[in-house]
Amino acid sequence: MMYIDPHIHVTSRTTDDYEAMQKAGIVAVIEPAFWLGQPRTKVGSFQDYFSSLVGWERFRAKQFGIVHYCTIGLNSKEANNVPLAEEVMELLPLYVGKEGVVAIGEIGYDDQTEAEDRFYRLQLELAKEVDLPVMIHTPHRDKKKGTLRSMDVSEEHGLDPGMVIVDHNNEETVKEVLDRGYWAAFTIYPHTKMGSERMVEIVRQYGPERIIVDSAADWGISDPLAVPKTAALMLEKGIPKEHVEMTCYKNALKAYGQSGQMEEKDWLEKEPIDQTKKHGGSTVLRGGQTPRVDNDSSNIIEN
Ligand SMILES: [Zn+2]
Secondary structure: OOEEEOOOOHHHOOHHHHHHHHHOOEEEEEEEOOOOOOOOOOHHHHHHHHHHHHOHHHHHHHOOOOEEEEEEOOOOOHHHOHHHHHHHHHHHHHHOOOOOEEEEEEEEOOOOOHHHHHHHHHHHHHHHHHOOOEEEEOOOOOHHHHHHHHHHHHHHOOOOHHHEEEEOOOOOOHHHHHHOOOEEEEEOOOOOOOOHHHHHHHHHHHOOOOEEEEOOOOOOOOOOOHHHHHHHHHHHOOOOHHHHHHHHHHHHHHHHHOOOOOOOHHHHOOOOOEOOOOEOOEOOOOOOOOOOEOOHHHHHHHO
16 A cells, blocks of 8 residues: 655654655655754744755655655744744745645644734735645644634635645544544654554544544654554554545545645656765765665566
8 A cells, every 4th residue: 555644854854764664655755844843043044944845855755765745834833933933934935836845834823822823824825825735733732722723713814624734633623623624634643642543543433534644753752654554553453445545645645736736646657766866966875885776667566
């Protein structure tokens, strides 16, 4: 089976992760622009980060047989640095139209402050203007309230719920998110409440329509194989194969494919891995390593 991980910060993962992901059947990833643990102090840091999401990281993923897409946005945490956030807002239009940008995101609320609200609204307007889907990061604290507010404000700005993916759901939020016509994404973190076991029960209860599974793996304790592992558990627990395929592959493609930037043929017809290639003079190889160079036929066998 093929999988998409539609929320993973691969910039902070290793080449071993990429290799394991490809082996496990992940054909494509979406990397949302987010914060980096360390708050940025200059707009140039954002600029270089966005450039690497549409440039180097896209190239790096390809060297391991994975198609990389991203979302561009000002995250809610850093929206609280208002002077900097204003500068970032001016930068966003330069990036949202780049190849492989499938949404504005991840945006929304963290502490649900006034500044977060202001920049969330501005970015909803930007999404409407450029006709891109929106990826919403819902807060980890006061989740229910923050999730409802994210949807209320999105509707206030006239966004079509079918263009909005609400992420980091749980049992408390899923019903209303689905009832209101949004895509409901779930982040599977290891050793936490929203683990694979609970995900299986959610799919059993609500069915596969508009439900999306992701890992949100980043520089913290997380699992870049959360999507294929959850899929395996679903099958083991008797969830029909079509439902697994929808929640771990097809729904993400449908939701983010609305950008016009993501199609199945991107990975079905992709060039074979060729690690001799360079990006701006840089390579994933280190001194004396043998590059992996696949031919077309090996690619077809893998799929
Ligand atoms: Zn994230």
